[in-house]
Amino acid sequence: MSATTLHTEAGASDETRTTGKSAGRRFATLVVRLGAIAAFAAIMAYFVVFAPGFTSTFNLINVVEQSAILGVLAYGMTSVIIGGGSDVTEGGIDLSIAANMGLCAAVYATLLSMGYGDFLSVLAAIAVGMAVGALNALAVVGLGILPLLATLAVLNVAAGMELTLTQNTVVGASSPLLGFLVSGSFLGISALAWALIVFSAIIIAIIHGTAFGLRLYAVGGHPEAARAAGLSVPFYVSFTYVLSGFCAAVASVLTVSRLSASTPGSGELLLSVLAAALLGTVFSRRFVPTMGGTLLSVLFIGLLANGFQLLNVSSYWVNGVQGALILLVVAITSFARGSEGSR
Amino acid sequence: MTGSMKGLVKALALGLAAACSLAAISSASAEELSLKGKRIGVSAIGTDHYWDLMAFRGIQDRVKELGGEVIALDAGRKDQQQIAQLQTLIAQKPDAIIEQLGNLEVLNPWLQKIRDAGIPLFTVDTATPHAINNTTSNNYNIGAEIALQMVADMGGKGNVLVFNGFYSVPVCKIRYDQLKYVLTSFPDVKIVEPELRDVIPNTVQSAYSNVTDMLTKSPEKGSIGAVWACWDVPQIGATQAVEAAGRNEVKTYGIDGSPEVIKMVMDSKSSAGAVAAQQPYEIGKTSVDNAARYLAGQKVAPFTFVPAVLINKENAAEKGKPFLDAAEKAGVK
Structure with missing residues (x-):
């Protein structure tokens, strides 16, 4: 709440410059944004009415469980976008996050299979995840490389290291922690679902x-103003990349629990993670990424796949609809930022 | 009026008798199979290879033929997605689930959950203790036959490049083990160490560069006699590499029978030596028949083998054509 207020203030100087155009534009933006939310709501309403079993508690908990890994990763991505600014080409983005998760999962599963306990293995996974995050920070903040390119390079580093470690094979893993994540439950909600709930709250x-x-938010929204106000912009931006690496490590433990193994191909998740972080902006009044918005869009993506399956609509449609929605949201976002973009 | 009526009755009776005798000749149970009012969940890890796509289609077509409803799920080769689909599928409580390939280590706990939920589980080319029936090719047979064909073509001696990246996939393990077993009788045929590693995706490109590298490493003609892979997509890359290097003494061997590879074997100038062609569409259909039998209360064996055909340079023209026709009919090239 307070964060959005501050962001409004940070962006205010732009708006005074273009007051004339912006009133009409803002109204149009509002209409389009409400339209997008209405589209989300309509899809959900359709599922509620027509998809058999969609609203059952069991099914909804299933979806929360299925969204846990994507959710944790999307939080990492969102933090990077908040800290680096949401300009799609020059702003913050972490393309390495899914590959980083794959590497952490490989480290975790490999150490477990070598007989190290949960404590050491989880610690190692988190250390690796944060180290990859730090590498991103070094490239973006230290060397001043465009985040899009810096994290793309780190993506390849992480993916390469994963392949070297696992030789592209499946590494099976079992441990007390994994067993708990798979079969534990509290108040009728499974441990994996709790993991998302607790992580989201934090x-x-x-x-x-x-x-x-x-x-x-100040650093991402207006770095010059933040610097003038005495904030260390490099520190905050670096922090987001390391946090993103931490999220990748947490997600890696969840993914190993769900798959009982570390498997190749984690990189595939990147598009869904980006989609979740981008779609989330539509839930904020000024189209800024928020954690709550990201959570909503992660659940929306999960419900979309779930609802289609319950309706027995081909799973091929899910990708199409997801892509169309991203296009819609990105279009709205650029439209809303039109005045800022011209500076 | 009465005349035509009589004729009609007569024709009907004759037709009925003919139908009965036909039914008696063919397997008696086939005609009784029905999935009317049944919902069958189908989960496949991916359909990006010819084999996978054909089996997946075979399952769906047969369920519809038998009057059932299909819930068809293609995970696009993403483990996470397949698990999510299976989890939702369990909640949908279909009358049976047919699972096609995927990662056993990942799948087994979830296949167990399917059984725990009381849903009969059938698998295609996936050996797991949780399935009531696994329908597949006789991979023991296939593995031995393709290995023997290779040894024969090599004249019982020489070096073989072996792709062994998927030993964790049960069918590949069987085929590889059979190759090793056959080679125990032919000590002059040696596998080049270290073995090569086939990968997904970029299988063809990767096999091409692996084989090119190995041929460069052993430049004398005759130093490499053959390339073996447990499926035929690496065989495509290997064959192209051998031909590009002008090393026509090297022949390639693989298993599955993708139309592209069958065409290579049929081409007398190509270095593709032989391929064991499976019948994925039939395998898919047969697994549905097994499910239908089980749901009708009949006994089903733990596994069903659908015959495969060894296509080599000698028989390719004759044996390869039916496979290509089937592929064309299905609109797959």
């Missing part, structure tokens, strides 16, 4: 409930 509290989160 990250939303940090980003939207603390002064730190507020400053992060």
